[in-house]
Amino acid sequence: GQSLEQPSEVTAVEGAIVQINCTYQTSGFYGLSWYQQHDGGAPTFLSYNALDGLEETGRFSSFLSRSDSYGYLLLQELQMKDSASYFCAVQGSNYQLIWGAGTKLIIKP
């Protein structure tokens, strides 16, 4: 079967760094995406990794290791507005994205 695993909840302190992991098992792989969703809002696209390595976009970075079927999202200099759910999603061998169940990031002052 196809599945993605990510922690259900992560807690961090404002100003700190947090890493949200995602492991996947899919038939076919074309890329790993990350999306952010605030409570009551719509998901918004954060990043996409098709190749191994680190992609950096401001305070957010995303990493992929295809050999380990693993990726992570790294958030630096955490701000209260980063409190949200974060979803990893894998592009499989068809047009469909396979989504993880999401990680709720709780940030404490």
Place this chain on the structure above:
Amino acid sequence: NAGVTQTPKFQVLKTGQSMTLQCAQDMNHNSMYWYRQDPGMGLRLIYYSASEGTTDKGEVPNGYNVSRLNKREFSLRLESAAPSQTSVYFCASSEVPAYGYTFGSGTRLTVV
């Protein structure tokens, strides 16, 4: 620049009623999608349209139908609503399949 517009934002239906959720995008994207999201869960694909004139089933298509009216519009129809279809529905679009989705603000549907 509206992005993806969904209507309605909220809807309450009685079991057995029908309704159509509307979605339109103004980004000239080729691909469009309908998802449902249940509390504490990820997104599950209902139907998608890789390009104008094509539609395909996703993970949970039962009880739904779709129409890709033109490049801009992709509607989702519930023919006979059931309580199990209570959910938040999101429409999304992308220039290329499965990359860089833009989502609408969602439709919160309750079936009683």
